[in-house]
Amino acid sequence: GLIMVLPCTDVFTRVDLRTVTCNIPLQEILTKDSVTTQVDGVVYYKIHSAVCSVANVTDVHLATNLLAQTTLRNVLGTQSLSQILSGREEIAHSIQSILDSATGKWGIQVARVEIKDVRIPMEMQRAMAAEAEATRDARAQIIAAEGERNAAEALKQASMVLCEAPSALQLRYLQTLTTLA
Secondary structure: OOOOOOOOOOOOOOOOOOEEEEEEEEEEEEOOOOOEEEEEEEEEEEEOOHHHHHHOOOOHHHHHHHHHHHHHHHHHHOOOHHHHHHOHHHHHHHHHHHHHHHHHHHOEEEEEEEEEEEEOOHHHHHHHHHHHHHHHHHHHHHHHHHHHHHHHHHHHHHHHHHHHOHHHHHHHHHHHHHHHO
16 A cells, blocks of 8 residues: 655665575584584575564574574584484474574564585595495394204204104105206
8 A cells, every 4th residue: 555654754664575595504513422514404484574573683684594503503513413314304393493483573484494415524424334334244144144044943854854754865865866867
């Protein structure tokens, strides 16, 4: 509608009420298990109260971006590297709830938080790959040992059957001869 703005006393501020995308730049984070990682993300938010966003904070977009950066660092600093790599969804929901409660008084509703990329040092990647390979080797050895144990059990049962019936041994001998011929 028609709005009257007095040039001497009033200031006209245009507020975009659409969903805004805020990139969280790459953050260097020390995890709970003392591993340095680099994490970046994105926050989707929307201004639901234009009056609060103008009256309660000077620059709502900058304030939200800075709050998102510090919240990302704080939340990920309490997690271990394995928790960060496996629980991105839970961490994103945790960051979203913290941001939403903090920015609510600014007239902002945080719609979604995504963790885009988790970068770990090359040495750590090599160590994790070596650990995974060692785990696979250990599993393969366990499976091979179980197979040998099962084969030994089968041979034991076969020898018991052959000992109980001498004619079974003769039949086995004849079967072997027909196989060779």
